[in-house]
Amino acid sequence: DGGITQSPKYLFRKEGQNVTLSCEQNLNHDAMYWYRQDPGQGLRLIYYSQIVNDFQKGDIAEGYSVSREKKESFPLTVTSAQKNPTAFYLCASSRETGGSNTEAFFGQGTRLTVV
Amino acid sequence: AQSVAQPEDQVNVAEGNPLTVKCTYSVSGNPYLFWYVQYPNRGLQFLLKYITGDNLVKGSYGFEAEFNKSQTSFHLKKPSALVSDSALYFCAVRGLNTGFQKLVFGTGTRLLVSP
Numbered sequence: 170d171g172g173i174t175q176s177p178k179y180l181f182r183k184e185g186q187n188v189t190l191s192c193e194q195n196l197n198h199d200a201m202y203w204y205r206q207d208p209g210q211g212l213r214l215i216y217y218s219q220i221v222n223d224f225q226k227g228d229i230a231e232g233y234s235v236s237r238e239k240k241e242s243f244p245l246t247v248t249s250a251q252k253n254p255t256a257f258y259l260c261a262s263s264r265e266t267g268g269s270n271t272e273a274f275f276g277q278g279t280r281l282t283v284v
Numbered sequence: 285a286q287s288v289a290q291p292e293d294q295v296n297v298a299e300g301n302p303l304t305v306k307c308t309y310s311v312s313g314n315p316y317l318f319w320y321v322q323y324p325n326r327g328l329q330f331l332l333k334y335i336t337g338d339n340l341v342k343g344s345y346g347f348e349a350e351f352n353k354s355q356t357s358f359h360l361k362k363p364s365a366l367v368s369d370s371a372l373y374f375c376a377v378r379g380l381n382t383g384f385q386k387l388v389f390g391t392g393t394r395l396l397v398s399p
Contacts, residue, residue, distance in 0.1 A: 173327075202387075209293075211374065211391040212328075227386070259327055272318055273387055275327035 172196065175260050175276035181284050182247070182254065190245045190279045192260035199265065201243035202273065205229060206257040215258075218243055247281060255283050286311045288377050290390035297365045298398050305360040305393045307375030316378040317358040318387070319349055321371045328374060334358060345369070365397045 173194045182188045194201065200219050204212040214227030218237040232251025237243055243262075247254045257280050261273040287310045297303045309315055316335055320328040332343025339351045349360045358375060372392045379385040 175327075204389075209391060212389040214386055217386065257325075261328075272330045272333055274330065275320075277327045278325065280325065 173276035180281045185249045187248050192243045194262045198262035200263045202261040203245045204259045286388040288390035290393045294394045296396050303362050303365045307358045309377040311379045318376040320374045367397045370397045
């Protein structure tokens with residue numbers, strides 16, 4: 170089945186640690202996205218990538234980093250510089266970029282908790 | 285800048301009654317509009333989209349949405365609610381200009397359908 174796979178589903182991080190969230194898609198989509206979801210705030214864009222080896226900051230990129238070495242993969246690293254990392258993280262992909270009309274497809278999410 | 289407003293944090297409706305979840309948007313130019321649904325601890329599932337054409341859009345699970353350009357609204361509707369429709373619903377908008385147009389989400393509306 171085609172889709173987006175995020176792992177792990179639950180992740181616990183100690184203060185000062187970097188952690189990496191995995192996102193893989195087999196939909197042959199060019200564009201990939203990372204969103205953060207907090208209660209009552211909807212989804213906020215962290216980073217996006219329109220094509221391999223290229224990515225751009227979203228609205229809340231501070232304390233996060235990404236890479237896009239393969240079309241299928243867009244891992245997100247939550248660094249120790251992110252002051253409030255506890256949240257639900259969602260990865261998404263879409264077929265086209267720019268002013269396209271294609272919808273985004275989402276993974277099942279990773280819940281990150283700082284302990 | 286693009287924005288989406290979902291004015292109701294929660295909508296309560298009895299099973300079998302019609303439901304409406306409200307959404308208004310702001311975007312320069314013509315919009316692409318989307319509705320997504322989220323079940324607890326899951327990713328977002330695509331319900332429907334408006335690109336152009338007929339103002340009444342039909343989507344998954346019996347949902348539909350009406351695009352109203354003069355009121356800049358895109359309300360989600362269903363003629364007869366089911367208990368299983370209880371979930372968190374997100375409206376999203378993307379501009380129709382050249383270059384990358386990010387998908388902007390509302391804060392979500394929780395729908396509670398009582399038996």
